[in-house]
Amino acid sequence: MKILVAMDSFKESLSSLEAGNAVKEGILSVDENIDVVVKSFADGGEGSIESVMEDINGERIDLKVHNPLGEIIDSYYEIMDDTAFIEMAKCSGLDLIPESERDPMITSSFGVGEMIRDAIRRGIRNFVVFIGGSATNDGGCGMLKALGYRFYDEFNNLIPAGGGKLNRLHYIDESRAMEEIKECKFVVASDVKNPLCGEEGASMVYSIQKGADEKMAFDLDYSLKRLAKETYDKWGIDYSNKEGAGAAGGIGFAFMAFLGGKIISGVDAVLDYSKIKEEIKDCDYVITGEGKFDRQSFMGKAAVSLCIMAKEYNVKTILLAGSVESEDKLDSEFIDGYFSIIHKPMELEELTKKDTAYKNLKNTARQIFKVIV
Numbered sequence: 001m002k003i004l005v006a007m008d009s010f011k012e013s014l015s016s017l018e019a020g021n022a023v024k025e026g027i028l029s030v031d032e033n034i035d036v037v038v039k040s041f042a043d044g045g046e047g048s049i050e051s052v053m054e055d056i057n058g059e060r061i062d063l064k065v066h067n068p069l070g071e072i073i074d075s076y077y078e079i080m081d082d083t084a085f086i087e088m089a090k091c092s093g094l095d096l097i098p099e100s101e102r103d104p105m106i107t108s109s110f111g112v113g114e115m116i117r118d119a120i121r122r123g124i125r126n127f128v129v130f131i132g133g134s135a136t137n138d139g140g141c142g143m144l145k146a147l148g149y150r151f152y153d154e155f156n157n158l159i160p161a162g163g164g165k166l167n168r169l170h171y172i173d174e175s176r177a178m179e180e181i182k183e184c185k186f187v188v189a190s191d192v193k194n195p196l197c198g199e200e201g202a203s204m205v206y207s208i209q210k211g212a213d214e215k216m217a218f219d220l221d222y223s224l225k226r227l228a229k230e231t232y233d234k235w236g237i238d239y240s241n242k243e244g245a246g247a248a249g250g251i252g253f254a255f256m257a258f259l260g261g262k263i264i265s266g267v268d269a270v271l272d273y274s275k276i277k278e279e280i281k282d283c284d285y286v287i288t289g290e291g292k293f294d295r296q297s298f299m300g301k302a303a304v305s306l307c308i309m310a311k312e313y314n315v316k317t318i319l320l321a322g323s324v325e326s327e328d329k330l331d332s333e334f335i336d337g338y339f340s341i342i343h344k345p346m347e348l349e350e351l352t353k354k355d356t357a358y359k360n361l362k363n364t365a366r367q368i369f370k371v372i373v
Contacts, residue, residue, distance in 0.1 A: 001034050001373075003027060004283045006041035006276055008290040008302040010322055012095065013352040014361075016040045016047045022358045023287055023320065026365030031373050039276050041288070043302035044189040044266015045132025046089035053078050053085065055275040061122070065091045065114040068107035068135040070161065077115050083126040084119035085273075088112050088248060089133035092142070094210060097135055102211030104137035104203075104220060105164030109251050113146025120180045128273070129255070130189045131248040132266055137163040137207045137220050139196070139227045140254020148177040149258065163203075163249065164216075166223035169230050186261035189269035191300040194246035196239070196253045197225045202246035210249070224250050231257050267305040277309065285372075286310040286317050287365070293321035293330065293338055307334040320364055322351065339364055 005027075007019035014022070020038035027036050042048040058080040067073045073096065078085045089095065091111030094102065116127065136142065141151055142161060151159040153168040194200050203212070203220035212220060227250070228240035237257070239245055244263035245253040255261030271277055280286060288303040297304045307317040311334050319338040324330065330338060341360040342351065350356055 001284045002282060003034060003036045003285045003287060004039065004276070004279050005036060005287045006039045006306055007288055007320070008041055008043060009047050010291045010352075010357055013291070013322075013354060013357045016042060016051065018354070018358065019289065019361055022361035023365040026362040027369050029366050030369045034373070037279055039274070039279060041276065041302060041306065042130075042266075042270055043132060043191050043305075044130045044269065046087070046093060046095060048130035048132070048189065048266065048270055049078055049085055049087045049090070051270045052273040053080070056080055058085070061118065063115070063118055065111035066108070067096045067111060068092050068109075069097055069101065070108065070110070075111065075115070077119065079119070079122070079124060082124065083128060084116075084124045086112065086115045086119070086127060086129045088129065088131045088251070091115060092136050093133045094135040095133065102135060104135070104162070104207045104210040104212050104249065105216055106162035107136045107138070107210070108142030108161040109134065109136045109138055109140055109249070110142035110146050110161065112251065113143035116143070117146055117178065120178060120184065125180070125184045127184060127186045128189060128269065129186060130266060130269070131251055132190060132192075134248035134251065135210055136251070137203055137210060137212070137249035139163060139166060139224050139250035140252075140258070141166065141227070143251060144254055144258055147181060149174055150176065163220045163223050167219065167226050169226045172230055172234055181259060184259070186255055186259050187269070188244070188247075188252060188255045188261045188263045189266040190244055190247040190252060190263055191266045192247035192252070193243045195241045196228055196245040196250050197221055200246075202250045205246070206249065228253070265300055267300060267302045270302070271305070271309060276306070280310050280315060281313050283310070283315050286315050287320065288317070289320035289361075291322045292325070293319060293323070294325035295330070298332070304332070304334065307332075318368065320361060322357070339368065
């Protein structure tokens with residue numbers, strides 16, 4: 001029997017590989033002769049580079065960049081052939097700053113631009129950028145500043161970092177943008193389809209989880225509307241309602257409007273570039289999972305997308321989750337069985353501890369395969 005285990009990360013608890021190894025340990029405790037293959041898996045957010053590069057001999061480029069709060073950190077991206085693979089979470093990610101310091105009014109995507117700039121200087125002109133897991137809501141202006149763009153208010157003062165002051169935006173200066181950008185192609189991997197502004201936009205939907213309160217969300221939304229207006233006034237094209245413009249605090253908009261980027265599904269990008277598809281073909285079971293399984297999981301999320309692919313090869317699928325929304329109708333032709341790994345009432349703080357989550361995944365997998373084997 002061959003089993004592929006490819007878990008999405010359990011945010012702020014277990015990485016993809018940690019979750020996968022917990023499941024593997026549980027299965028092997030039932031029968032150590034089962035062939036269990038663990039693969040890193042992601043949906044365009046944190047862990048995407050590991051998923052893509054796990055079986056590929058890419059070149060890791062280590063560099064120092066600014067994190068969302070402007071502090072210098074060690075980070076990296078990967079180069080394969082003539083393409084740079086960049087993960088936004090590694091330079092502008094929510095997990096890089098403590099919860100008490102999260103503030104989308106001031107956090108910046110500058111680090112993403114630093115990675116792009118470094119790759120351009122190395123001669124790279126093709127980019128795949130995974131933009132999930134961001135801490136920012138600056139419309140990608142931080143990234144653009146690192147590439148030479150300048151944003152001014154009506155008094156000719158530079159707009160400071162973050163999305164909070166973009167409401168003052170009066171003029172966009174591209175005269176110092178890197179000339180090489182015109183030669184570059186950007187593929188942007190994201191599963192967020194929200195527009196830039198409005199009730200379904202970046203600020204109103206996602207800024208709260210990045211540290212905003214309700215008033216800040218409205219202020220940030222107005223700031224992004226200002227960015228969209230000034231961009232339209234300058235180039236005469238409105239990208240604000242394009243699918244994915246609101247991804248990663250509006251950086252999707254910046255890629256499309258300023259850099260000619262194309263947005264694609266994050267999970268599709270991971271599946272296309274990784275070797276997961278090849279592993280599925282001769283499997284008996286695919287086991288995947290995520291922190292929370294609900295109806296939103298069917299809207300392009302990693303775990304369900306993997307199950308759909310597995311069914312193309314008639315492979316049985318099992319989904320494990322930290323929580324399952326029982327009030328939703330979750331039965332699906334693509335999922336043979338789904339299970340919550342929580343076995344008793346427990347505080348969220350305890351549930352998300354690494355040791356607890358690992359143990360719960362291991363024990364759930366063990367019990368399932370005691371029945372199967």
